[in-house]
Amino acid sequence: MANKRIKKVFTTSMVFHVFAQQTQEDGRTAKVSSGQSWSPFQGGYSDGPREGSSRVFFEKDTIYSYGKHYWLGKIIKDKNVCLINSQKSSVTTENHKNMLLRAVTEQTFYVPSNYDHRQNIEYLNEGWLKELEISFRCGRPSNLGMKENFERAKNWALAHREDALKYAKLFPFGSINYIDEIPFDRINKELERREKLDAKYNTPENLLKRQKAKLSKEKNERKKKIKQTRKAVKTFIGGDYAFIDPILLRISSDNTEIQTSQGASMPVSFAKLIWQTVCKCKAEKTTFKANGKTIKAGLFSIQWIDQEGTVKAGCHTIKYGPIKSIARQLNFI
Numbered sequence: 001m002a003n004k005r006i007k008k009v010f011t012t013s014m015v016f017h018v019f020a021q022q023t024q025e026d027g028r029t030a031k032v033s034s035g036q037s038w039s040p041f042q043g044g045y046s047d048g049p050r051e052g053s054s055r056v057f058f059e060k061d062t063i064y065s066y067g068k069h070y071w072l073g074k075i076i077k078d079k080n081v082c083l084i085n086s087q088k089s090s091v092t093t094e095n096h097k098n099m100l101l102r103a104v105t106e107q108t109f110y111v112p113s114n115y116d117h118r119q120n121i122e123y124l125n126e127g128w129l130k131e132l133e134i135s136f137r138c139g140r141p142s143n144l145g146m147k148e149n150f151e152r153a154k155n156w157a158l159a160h161r162e163d164a165l166k167y168a169k170l171f172p173f174g175s176i177n178y179i180d181e182i183p184f185d186r187i188n189k190e191l192e193r194r195e196k197l198d199a200k201y202n203t204p205e206n207l208l209k210r211q212k213a214k215l216s217k218e219k220n221e222r223k224k225k226i227k228q229t230r231k232a233v234k235t236f237i238g239g240d241y242a243f244i245d246p247i248l249l250r251i252s253s254d255n256t257e258i259q260t261s262q263g264a265s266m267p268v269s270f271a272k273l274i275w276q277t278v279c280k281c282k283a284e285k286t287t288f289k290a291n292g293k294t295i296k297a298g299l300f301s302i303q304w305i306d307q308e309g310t311v312k313a314g315c316h317t318i319k320y321g322p323i324k325s326i327a328r329q330l331n332f333i
Contacts, residue, residue: 007299012056012096013241013263016103017314018299019058022075028057056096062114063100065093073100074114079170086110086123102243102262105315109167117171121178124164129180131157136190145202145210147194154187236261249322251329258326260316266298268330274302275327278309278320 008027010018018027057064062074070093074083082104084097101108111120135153140146164179232242239253244261251268252259259265277295281288288295288305295302303312309320327333 011263011265013099014265015056015058016063016096016099017262017264019063019073019100020075020103020105021300021314022061022077023299026057026059029055055092065089065096071114072096073104075104075106080106081170082106082108083114083120084108084110085114086112099263103264103315107166109163111167117167118178121164121168124160124167125179128157128160128164131160132183136186140197140201144214145194145198147191147198150190150194158182232261247316247318247322249318249326251326260318262316264300264314264316266300270297271326271330272332274311275323275330275332277302278305278311278323281305281307282309282320 009030012029015027015029063072065072071085112123113119135150135157138149138153232244235242248261250259257265277288285307290303297313300313305311311318
């Protein structure tokens with residue numbers, strides 16, 4: 001009996017999910033043909049590589065954008081780490097990085113090299129130090145006090161120092177001695193200086209004004225997020241790619257696939273067993289876990305299904321509501 005042919009050509013959004021699974025040696029997006037428009041569900045971009053080449057492809061643990069001259073990411077499985085290229089790139093390739101970040105479940109680090117750990121540690125160390133220097137120069141925005149604004153920027157820099165320490169401890173070459181110490185004396189002096197400035201500035205009128213500005217900014221951000229979400233849902237329902245979390249599901253226009261709002265897909269033929277297992281978990285108040293027993297979802301595997309009918313597969317955690325909606329469309333209920 002002939003071996004089953006392994007699918008190796010995927011849409012742009014899907015190729016990142018397949019790469020993240022690390023279950024096959026290689027894969028790529030469709031090759032470029034003239035006159036193509038952009039859509040991750042249909043292949044990708046038309047303004048990048050030459051005709052006849054693939055926009056995104058992976059070989060084993062490394063994925064590339066527009067050629068081997070630019071590695072996008074590398075998964076180091078035994079460390080549970082994914083390295084993402086920190087070097088500047090085109091808008092298209094930056095979009096590819098975002099897709100990769102969403103698809104992987106490993107801890108991620110933005111670094112300049114996919115093999116030179118010393119260079120990466122030095123890069124991460126320099127990065128948090130630069131961010132800390134910037135925090136000392138931050139001014140007074142309309143919605144925050146001087147001290148509060150400094151603390152926010154300083155904490156951001158120190159969080160990146162923690163990332164540098166984690167990286168240094170993860171790899172055999174790594175040493176925490178490469179990571180600079182936190183200048184606590186300088187930070188405390190800056191906090192005292194800013195506290196005095198705030199004391200002069202923090203009249204009842206200014207405090208009220210700042211509070212109003214803070215509330216106004218939060219309100220505008222909520223409105224913006226709602227507007228963006230509504231637009232994304234409309235785009236997704238219309239058949240195009242839109243990243244939405246919590247995850248939504250839809251059936252493809254040719255009724256052959258179930259597609260997610262994070263760019264992954266599986267053949268409809270896998271849906272019935274998954275739905276039956278979801279129903280069993282809810283009815284019996286039990287949890288399914290893939291301990292030796294596997295439920296496939298196309299190229300993916302179900303990791304667990306909880307008592308509420310929530311399904312985990314790869315980077316996807318899908319609530320019961322969207323699953324039930326698909327089941328109804330497929331006449332399972």
